Amino acid sequence: xxxxxxxxxxxxxxxxxxxxxxxxxxxxxxxxxxxxxxxxxxxxxxxxxxxxxxxxxxxxxxxxxxxxxxxxxxxxxxxxxxxxxxxxxxxxxxxxxxxxxxxxxxxxxxxxxxxxxxxxxxxx
Numbered sequence: 001x002x003x004x005x006x007x008x009x010x011x012x013x014x015x016x017x018x019x020x021x022x023x024x025x026x027x028x029x030x031x032x033x034x035x036x037x038x039x040x041x042x043x044x045x046x047x048x049x050x051x052x053x054x055x056x057x058x059x060x061x062x063x064x065x066x067x068x069x070x071x072x073x074x075x076x077x078x079x080x081x082x083x084x085x086x087x088x089x090x091x092x093x094x095x096x097x098x099x100x101x102x103x104x105x106x107x108x109x110x111x112x113x114x115x116x117x118x119x120x121x122x123x124x
Contacts, residue, residue, distance in 0.1 A: 002027060002113040004096045009118030014088055016122075020081040022096030022115055030054055030074040033099040036081045037108055038092035038120075048094070049081060050105035059105055086122045093117040 003025035012018055020036070035050035047061040049070035058070055067086075072079040079096065097111035104110050 002029065002032075002098055004098060004113055004115035006094065006096045006115040006118040009094060009120045011121045011123060012086055014086060014122055014124050016086050017082070017084045018086065018120060020083070020094055020096075020118060020120075021078050022080075023076075023078045024098070028074070028077050029098055030072075030077070031100075033102050033105050033111075034070075034072060034079040035097045035099070035105055035108075035111060036070060036079075036094060037097060038090075038094045039117075040089075040092040043092075045095070045108050046092075047106040047108070051079065052105070061106065083120070086120075088122050088124050091120060091122045093119050 006022045008020040031053045036048040039045040049060045051058045051070050067084050069082040095117045096115040098113040099111045102110035
């Protein structure tokens with residue numbers, strides 16, 4: 001079992017930035033595919049971004065790449081989601097997820113482990 005711990009969420013004004021972090025509680029996850037998803041109230045969970053094992057092959061959800069950047073630091077055993085030019089509609093709970101292997105990293109069902117989520121609230 002891999003426990004993922006997210007941090008970095010909070011309240012920010014529209015146009016501002018936040019950086020989310022996710023790290024496993026115990027083991028290294030350099031070989032895992034790592035993803036970020038988000039879920040707004042009343043909406044389905046949405047794919048934000050993923051990064052392949054060892055930092056290869058980043059993928060972004062629709063309209064995400066222009067403002068969001070996923071990165072990973074395998075030395076610090078942490079994956080990040082840098083979010084810039086935030087909009088009110090970015091308000092959601094953001095989840096970090098890890099998959100031992102997947103050929104469809106945008107699909108949440110392919111991930112094996114999930115964090116508890118961190119709330120991001122963007123005010124107008």
